[in-house]
Every structure is written in C-alpha cells, then in structure tokens.
Amino acid sequence: METRKINYFQISEKKIQEIEKSNTKPSILLHVCCGPCSCFPLLYLTPHFDVTIYFNNSNIYPEKEYNRRYEELIKFLSFFKQDYGYDVKVIKTDYDNDKYNLDLEPYKDEKEGGNRCHLCYEKRMKEAYDFAEEQKFDYFTTVMTISRQKNSQILNEIGKKLEKEHQFTKYFYSDFKKNKGIDIAREMRIHYDLYQQLYCGCKYTYQQGLEKEKERNNK
Secondary structure, X not given: OOOOOOOHHHHHHHHHHHHHHHOOOOEEEEEOOOHHHHHHHXXXXXXXXXXXXXXXXXXXXXXXXXXXXHHHHHHHHHHHHHHHOOOOEEEEOOOOHXXXXXXXXXXXXXXXXXXXXXXXXXXXXXXHHHHHHHOOOOEEEEHHHHOOOOOHHHHXXXXXXXXXXXXXXXXXXXXXXXXOHHHHHHHHHHHOOOOOOOOOOOOOOHHHHHHHHHHHHOO
C-alpha cells in the first residue's frame, strides 16, 4: 500500500504565517547547490527570514563545474540584492570530490534517484545542519526541493531525521516547486541569464550531461 504523500508546501505556508504573527525574523541557514535552484527559495524566504547560504557541494564534478555553479550563484545574488534589496551572505566550504565520493562509490552503478542520491542529499544536509546548530541558526533547510528530479518527500524525511539529532536548530519543511515555484524559478533563471546545468552534478551523472550538451548543440 502506497504511503500518503505529505503536503510540505502547506506546512511551510503555515510556518510562515506563524512567523508573521510573531513579528520576528528568525535566522535560517539555506543549503544551496547552484544559482538557478536558489532563485525561488530566496524569493520565498527572504521576506520572513534572515537568510545565510551554505554552499557545501563537493559532490559536483569536475572542479571547473563546481566553480562555475558557485560563480553563477554569486552572480545571481548580486542581481537579487539589486532588485529585491536583500544582501544574502554566503558560506563556502572546501572542495574535495575524491573524499566526498568514498561513501558514494559502492552505489556508482545505481540509476539517478536511488540510494546513491539519497545518501548524497543526506551527507550535504547533515554537514550544513551541523554548522547551523553550531552557529545557533533558528532554522535550516535546502533548496533541493525545487528540483523536479528530486523527491521532496525523501528530502523532508531526511530533514525530519536530522532535526531529531539536533537540539537547537529547527528544520523548515518545504516543497519549493509547488504553487508555481518551479515556473517562477524558470522565469528568474531566464531573466538573469543564469547557466542551467544539464546534469545533477556528480561524476556518476557527468556523462549524461555531456550527452545532453551534445544533443543540444546538434539541434
């Protein structure tokens, strides 16, 4: 029997309403993987939270791709500050793809969306959540629920699990793709001419990205 899906968008809306009524602006650490995926989440969160971005994505391969995605994020944030008035701080961790992949290598032959991906989500979310707890952020969340390729039910289950492992920082449930979030994100990406990657990021999906790029160039 299929488990009933939880409407995480409704949960996030309820939390936003609670924050508005409290007349406070809590801090939130936002795990971000790239510029395009941060567009709508930042638009949604910044009016209600003091947002700090955490860029810990050693899963991205190769390093030049990692650097490009980070640079596009910084590019977007400059436009975001100019157009919306929010100066969002970014914390960037050291890049170490070889070390990061030690845990993922046993699952290298799995299809995208399986155990390898779930482990990858949790590794990055846990690292970011640990930092949020250490620095006493009120909340933590990730932009990854904006992606059609990522299961928001699984991401939020990981967040729920991690919240139980931390005493101070609460998890902000989300499904950023809902309520036209994915459409708004696309419009913003096009408007700001942001680089749209053709694969998730890891070396196990890198070949797929090269093939997609070849197909696009041949059109």
